[in-house]
Amino acid sequence: MQNTELQLYKSTEILGDFIIILSSDGIIVHSSQNWKKYCQKHQTENALWEVGENYFNSLEKSNNFNELQCLKDVLTGVEEEKFQLSLFYTQEKIDYLSVHYQQFLFTNNSKGIILHKQLVTNKPATPSLDTEVILENMTDAFFLLDDQMKFYFLNSESEKVFQCKKEDMIGRTLWNCFPAAVGTEFYSKCNHAMEKRVTVQFKEFYAPLNNWFNVKASPVRDGGLAVYFQKNNSDYNIEAERQKIPYTDYLTNWPTRTKFEEELEKILYEKKTFSLFYINLDNFKYINTLYNHRTGDEIIKSIAKNLEKLLDQKDLVGRLDGDELVFLHLHRGDENIIHFAEKVRELFTHPIVLEDLRSITVNASIGVYSYLQGSYSVENLISFSETAMRAAKKQNGSSCCFFQPSMRVDLNRRLVIEKSLSGNVKELGFYFVVQPQINCDTGELVGVEVLSRWNHPTLGPISPIEFITIAEETGTISNLTNCLLKDVFSFINCTKNQGDIFPKTAINVTASLLSSKTFFKELFLLMEQNQISSEQIEIEITESVELTYSEITLANLITCQSKGISIALDDFGTGFSMLSYLMDYPIDKIKLDKSFVSKIGQDEKSEAVLKSLIQFVKGVGCTLLAEGVETQEESLFLQANGCPIHQGYFHDKPLLPKDFLTKYIGVSNQKKGE
Known part of the structure; x- marks a missing residue:
């Protein structure tokens, strides 16, 4: 071996970084000791580090064609050097490595390549300053999606291409950020990559950004996708493509948002009177999660056909987004628009029969704005009907609301909350309290429940029901919950x-997070980083929320239980699903809803039901807790009938952390009051 190569190999050990040197055909001719140790520690295949192995073959076997292409580009001189962020899968987590590829000439004039890898961060959502510098120099834009198609990392090049800030996108779904992509090849290809766990590569024109893109989407082991993309306008006629902007939705054959707005503008010009209906399918994302996107597509098509049967040929229809449909119904003579709206609502009370004969009931929230006269814009009218739709969402089941001017105040309030949720909520007054759980037989403090609170700087106190619902709808619930967990x-x-x-500390987890693989990985990582014992944590799921059986949810809860985290069912007895929850999910504790407790001493029939529920819970082998205990009479009744563990104002109100520490810690294993 020549002295030049020997000096180079020695220098790689002095640097202490991860260095690999390859020949032009991919054979590893040298790898640094630190790279070997890193690979051996995480039990990777030898082909990634052992001298004599073919690195190219290893990349092909793992479908890592992006890195393979980078190597070949540098070897062939297409680019002198290249930067890339590479995902490296260990047994416990995903590591992110910055990789610098540079051509190297051996003394015999044969070409080789040096790979200089650095471990940059294992928290992609909050990269360090060093990481930011590396990402600024990357040639590809890319982003990472979790298993719910939500952004959890974007590099700087992505921000430039998308013309937006990453803070505005993290936690939101891809389709929520880019609704115009729904129905395009990008939509179908990314869904295919997610569902089939395969790599896809394609070219696509995206009209809102006025660019062609080379796109590559690859599955990652956490259930999500890594998406790489580059602008590519050199071979395409941009203006010609702009003329091809789709005016017809591929699924329903209804006009797209662009076409619908154009036609609505014409009707406004003609000064006709009409009612604009805005329909949003409730919890539609869960259908895509529980079944698949094809089932979701079939449901959308079926709903569109059912609506067409109600409408006249002169009425205008449109599909705005994945689960949002609109139509304009022209007023006819003395037609009662309220009766017509009721017919629309009734469509969603009947189950939809699919091609495989399964039947699924989909609830809808329907907002209506009746236009008689005025100088409103198209944007105003759609906004009014959407505002009415959001009011309908506050009601149970399929419901319909007509727009009222007072709703504008609610809309402005919601927009403030949405914007605040996308920022630093802790700086905006988000905090938590804890409510003690007492064993009345012994007087011991046996647990606490964490309750989130928000005293907004401009809106004042916001109800948890309000801000949690909005966080769920906007895809910011994961960030909100993680903020809470860190503080707790x-x-x-x-x-x-x-x-x-x-x-033991009980933490409420919403339905969408229960079915998220990413959230639980983040939870376990946070517990490990903070050295929190699994036995200290309890996950609470609420019976009153819509929680449909899901294998992902079941797997997440079983994983929690196997680690020692207990599972509690909150608000037990308030919904129709309590028995199915007990059969479907691994429940350790049941919390009796306060509506039963409040009837003690007032209604003998309710007391009899409560006694039966207590015996039932004992029979299924779950721990029992009564919540909402506010009087001594309630406490004594529950204790006498076999339910001694209570939570409620009779024992203590929810306390700020410092007040809880003063009052309880130091007596946590002693009788209350000693």
């Missing part, structure tokens, strides 16, 4: 310094 875990740890054992 920090709070738990502050008691360790005093030598106290913090009681």
